[in-house]
Amino acid sequence: xxxxxxxxxxxxxxxxxxxxxxxxxxxxxxxxxxxxxxxxxxxxxxxxxxxxxxxxxxxxxxxxxxxxxxxxxxxxxxxxxxxxxxxxxxxxxxxxxxxxxxxxxxxxxxxxxxxxxxxxxxxxxxxxxxxxxxxxxxxxxxxxxxxxxxxxxxxxxxxxxxxxxxxxxxxxxxxxxxxxxxxxxxxxxxxxxxxxxxxxxxxxxxxxxxxxxxxxxxxxxxxxxxxxxxxxxxxxxxxxxxxxxxxxxxxxxxxxxxxxxxxxxxxxxxxxxxxxxxxxxxxxxxxx
Amino acid sequence: xxxxxxxxxxxxxxxxxxxxxxxxxxxxxxxxxxxxxxxxxxxxxxxxxxxxxxxxxxxxxxxxxxxxxxxxxxxxxxxxxxxxxxxxxxxxxxxxxxxxxxxxxxxxxxxxxxxxxxxxxxxxxxxxxxxxxxxxxxxxxxxxxxxxxxxxxxxxxxxxxxxxxxxxxxxxxxxxxxxxxxxxxxxxxxxxxxxxxxxxxxxxxxxxxxxxxxxxxxxxxxxxxxxxxxxxxxxxxxxxxxxxxxxxxxxxxxxxxxxxxxxxxxxxxxxxxxxxxxxxxxxxxxxxxxxxxxxxxxxxxxxxxxxxxxxxxxxxxxxxxxxxxxxxxxxxxxxxxxx
Numbered sequence: 001x002x003x004x005x006x007x008x009x010x011x012x013x014x015x016x017x018x019x020x021x022x023x024x025x026x027x028x029x030x031x032x033x034x035x036x037x038x039x040x041x042x043x044x045x046x047x048x049x050x051x052x053x054x055x056x057x058x059x060x061x062x063x064x065x066x067x068x069x070x071x072x073x074x075x076x077x078x079x080x081x082x083x084x085x086x087x088x089x090x091x092x093x094x095x096x097x098x099x100x101x102x103x104x105x106x107x108x109x110x111x112x113x114x115x116x117x118x119x120x121x122x123x124x125x126x127x128x129x130x131x132x133x134x135x136x137x138x139x140x141x142x143x144x145x146x147x148x149x150x151x152x153x154x155x156x157x158x159x160x161x162x163x164x165x166x167x168x169x170x171x172x173x174x175x176x177x178x179x180x181x182x183x184x185x186x187x188x189x190x191x192x193x194x195x196x197x198x199x200x201x202x203x204x205x206x207x208x209x210x211x212x213x214x215x216x217x218x219x220x221x222x223x224x225x226x227x228x229x230x231x232x233x234x235x236x237x238x239x240x241x242x243x244x245x246x247x248x249x250x251x252x253x254x255x256x257x258x259x260x261x262x263x264x265x266x267x268x269x270x271x272x273x274x275x276x277x278x279x280x281x282x283x284x285x286x287x288x
Numbered sequence: 289x290x291x292x293x294x295x296x297x298x299x300x301x302x303x304x305x306x307x308x309x310x311x312x313x314x315x316x317x318x319x320x321x322x323x324x325x326x327x328x329x330x331x332x333x334x335x336x337x338x339x340x341x342x343x344x345x346x347x348x349x350x351x352x353x354x355x356x357x358x359x360x361x362x363x364x365x366x367x368x369x370x371x372x373x374x375x376x377x378x379x380x381x382x383x384x385x386x387x388x389x390x391x392x393x394x395x396x397x398x399x400x401x402x403x404x405x406x407x408x409x410x411x412x413x414x415x416x417x418x419x420x421x422x423x424x425x426x427x428x429x430x431x432x433x434x435x436x437x438x439x440x441x442x443x444x445x446x447x448x449x450x451x452x453x454x455x456x457x458x459x460x461x462x463x464x465x466x467x468x469x470x471x472x473x474x475x476x477x478x479x480x481x482x483x484x485x486x487x488x489x490x491x492x493x494x495x496x497x498x499x500x501x502x503x504x505x506x507x508x509x510x511x512x513x514x515x516x517x518x519x520x521x522x523x524x525x526x527x528x529x530x531x532x533x534x535x536x537x538x539x540x541x542x543x544x545x546x547x548x549x550x551x552x553x554x555x556x557x558x559x560x561x562x563x564x565x566x567x568x569x570x571x572x573x574x575x576x577x578x579x580x581x582x583x584x585x586x587x588x589x590x591x592x593x594x595x596x597x598x599x600x601x602x603x604x605x606x607x608x609x610x611x612x613x614x615x616x617x618x619x620x621x622x623x624x625x626x627x
Contacts, residue, residue, distance in 0.1 A: 013401040014354050014540075014551070018364040041363060062357055062364075063546040067567075089567030103364055105357075224570075251566050253540045256401035259556070260537035261563065263586070266593035271401075285510050285581065287564070287572040 013256050016060045016105025017045040022080045023100060029165030032087050033131050034096055035072065037080035038104065051075055053138035054113030054247055054275045058255045059083065060105025061098070064091045068252045068270070071109065072134040072169075074141035076148065081106075084134045084168060110255040111274050114139050114219060114245065123153040125211040127230060129160050129202045129222030133168050135247055136221055141172070144182055156211050160187040160202040160226075164195055185209050203229035206237075213238030219245045224288075231278070241278035248274050248288045264288055290456045291466050292474035298453070301470040302329035302379065309377035309414070312346050314339045323378070332380070337424055338603055342385050342533030343378055344392065347409045348555075354405065354540070356550040370404045376413040384429045384603040386417055386441030388533035394595050395536055414461040417442035418453075421485050423492045426604030428617055430493040434601055437486040447482040454478050494617075499588070499598065502624050506589045510581070514626060518584075518619060519576035521612050526557035528606035528616070529583060534599045537563075558582050584619060 018041040027033040040046035051071055058066045067089075073082035087096045098104070114135075124143060128136045136159075143152050157176065161167045167186065177184045187198035187205045198205055202222065211218070218239055220230060227246065234244055250262035250269045257271030265284035267273060293301065305311060306327070313332045314321050321336040323343040355368045381389075396406035420427070420436035429435055439445045443462035447454040454474055457466040509515070529535045539556040543549050556563060559579050565571045573579050591599035600616065607615050 012368055012370055012404045014405075015366055015368060060542075061546075062359070063542050063544055063549055065542045065551075066540060086568075092567065103359065105364070249566075250572065251564055253538070253553075256403075257398075258396060258401075258403050258536070258538075259540065259553075260535075260558065261556075263582075263590065265585075266590040283507065283510075285578070285585070287578060287582075 013107070014254070016058070016066075016107045017049075018042065019081075019104045019106045021098060021100050021102050021104065024098075027084060027168045027170075028131070029163075033084055033168060034087070035082055035084045035168075036095070036104075037082055038106065039080045041103070049081075049109065051109035052113030052116060053142045054135045055109035055111050056135070056255075056274060057081075057083070057106050057108030057110060058252070059095070060107075061091050061094050062103075062105065064094045066105070066107070066253070067091045068110070068249075068255060070135035070138070070247065070274070072137050074138045074145065076142055076145035084131065086131050107255060111270055112272070114247075114275050116142070119143075119217050120151045121153065121215075123212070123214075123216040124155050125216060125218040126155070126157045126159075127202065127206060127218060127220040127222070128158070129226040130162070130166070131168060132221040132223065132249075133159060136219065137169050137172060139219065140176065140182075144176065144179065149181060153215065154183065155181070156183040156185070156209070158185045158187070158202060158205055158209060160189070160198075160200075160205060162189045164188055164192065183209075201229070202226050203233050206230055206233045210237060213240075213243060217243050217245060219247075221247050241282055244278045245275055246278070246281075248276060250288060289463060289466060290454060290474050290479065291471035292449075292452050292454055292478055293471050294452045297470045299329040301468060302332070304468070304470075305377060305465075308375065310374045311377050311379060312343065313379040323381075334380075337382065337420055337422070338384075338427070338605060338608070340605075340609075341531060342388065342603065342605065343381050344385075344388065344533050344536070346376065346378055346413065347389070347392070347406050348396075348536060348538070350555050352405060352553050354551045354553055356548070357544075358548045359546070370408055372408045372412040374412075376409065378413060378415045380446075381415055381417050381442070382420055382603070383417060383436060383438040383441075384427075384434055384601040385533045386415065387429070387434045387438065387601040388603070389415070390441045391534050391591065391595060391597065391599060391601075392536050414443045414465065415441065416444045416446065416462075416465070418446040418448065419482075419486065419489070421448055421489055423489055424604060426607045427492075427602060428494050428604060429602035430490065431495065431497045431617070432598050432600050432602040433496065433499075435486075436489040436493065437482075447485060449478060449481050449485075452478075454482050497620065498624060499592065502620060503589050503592055505623050505626050506585055509623065509626060512626070514622070515577040515581045518580045518614070522559075522576055522580050522614060523612055524559050524561070524576055524579065525611060526559040527609050527611070528614070529557040529559055530555055531605045531609060533603055533605070534587070534601060558586070584616075584623070587616075588620060588623070 019038040023037040025035045056070045069083045253259040255270045257268045262269040315331040320340040322341040353369045358365045396403035443459045445456045457463040538553045564573045587599035
């Protein structure tokens with residue numbers, strides 16, 4: 001039997017692209033965070049893949065399944081895609097055991113990135129804690145790229161970890177610190193010998209650095225407890241909910257708004273996020 | 289177009305359709321009636337109004353292989369299971385279940401990231417509906433915007449006139465069925481009889497809910513102890529969602545090794561604690577209170593935001609099957625009354 005209407009055949013969004021692990025790099029001295037640099041096996045996938053900072057991908061570890069990870073590299077950076085993975089469960093443990101040359105699957109880019117056009121012409125305060133710095137790395141690197149730098153006002157980074165060894169992307173941070181057009185504030189929880197930067201929790205450092213809310217946006221990612229205590233500090237500085245953005249994480253399966261798992265109120269974190277402003281999240285169940 | 293078919297002719301018609309279609313209809317399985325594929329018209333159970341499982345399995349199977357994977361000398365090979373080989377026909381779907389299918393269409397058949405597994409099955413399926421002459425005490429389609437003779441979502445719609453069925457084609461697919469010689473002309477009297485049946489059925493069904501007020505109240509109830517009361521009797525078995533014709537949540541898992549296996553999706557439910565449990569141990573819905581709230585709010589609030597309609601079609605399966613007799617009608621009434 002023939003079908004009356006023949007639309008263009010939609011592609012299957014569940015099929016992953018094959019990716020090769022190009023390099024791996026242990027980020028933290030507890031060995032729990034590893035960055036995987038992935039290259040496309042097929043040329044056509046590489047040329048079709050276009051993303052913005054804040055988007056994520058579903059990584060397949062065949063035999064274990066799929067899990068979502070934010071893209072840590074910036075679209076302005078040439079070379080492989082970077083993903084930094086915390087060893088936490090079955091899939092990430094298997095992933096940590098994989099080495100260069102091995103094959104993974106990748107679906108994406110998924111979700112909406114940071115609202116770069118909204119940020120344009122404004123000061124941007126990037127606030128991160130612990131290992132929730134992956135897409136913040138992408139965002140900061142993107143804004144500091146020489147092709148984009150003039151589009152944004154002052155760029156500040158406030159990033160904290162429990163110890164110096166738990167900070168991600170140490171080389172990148174050092175490079176940003178050298179720049180005159182970025183204010184980088186790195187902090188650890190308690191003083192240790194050899195550390196000459198800030199000491200204290202992120203919320204307190206935010207209050208001490210006191211970025212102006214005027215003509216500014218804040219982007220905040222970190223453990224829930226850090227966010228809980230940082231938001232009032234930002235509010236005290238004059239930041240309104242619509243000036244504060246975050247990127248949320250939830251357990252996900254499909255990544256495209258079908259499997260139902262990651263909703264917060266009427267939003268799906270995968271399809272409508274993962275980036276949200278606090279104005280969007282106001283009045284919704286705090287299921288994140 | 290409307291025609292009529294004598295009941296004595298129905299099995300002959302269905303036997304003829306079995307040559308062209310994979311046929312799904314209410315049929316007995318392990319002591320209950322459910323929608324499943326049938327090989328002979330004799331398997332059909334005609335007097336079942338609400339099947340145990342809804343027909344959603346035809347489009348979103350309880351377990352479905354998405355693709356198989358093999359790692360060979362040429363790298364990674366994926367073989368997708370998205371193609372539907374034969375045309376399908378669902379016979380005897382009720383209007384509530386068709387309303388549910390229309391909600392699922394909006395979720396799956398999207399312009400971006402279209403779920404090809406669902407959409408392909410949908411495109412290859414003709415849906416024949418049947419009106420409900422005698423709604424059950426658990427039916428409440430009219431309370432949530434539906435009706436016992438609502439025709440949206442069907443290709444062909446049947447009304448049981450006693451000795452015959454009045455058949456109305458609503459799409460080209462329906463017209464194709466109606467072209468069969470087993471159908472003959474219907475009369476004005478038949479249509480009048482059908483209208484009388486609808487009127488009689490409506491008399492057994494409740495009035496429409498005040499959906500806007502319920503939604504407004506739900507928005508106020510997020511942190512209310514109301515949910516503690518609901519969850520106090522809920523045992524979290526998930527039957528209300530797994531057998532709900534609207535609920536479409538699924539899990540995706542790999543079955544196999546790193547070298548070869550298949551990626552499978554299975555129905556899942558927001559009523560289980562592992563549903564949102566993250567590898568770190570963090571669970572954004574840590575207790576029954578958040579999970580029952582999610583079910584009610586998704587159906588009576590969030591779907592209104594995303595689709596402009598409810599995520600409940602009033603089939604009453606959750607009312608019939610809840611092991612602790614939780615009744616969604618009562619919960620919604622309480623929400624409507626809450627301030």
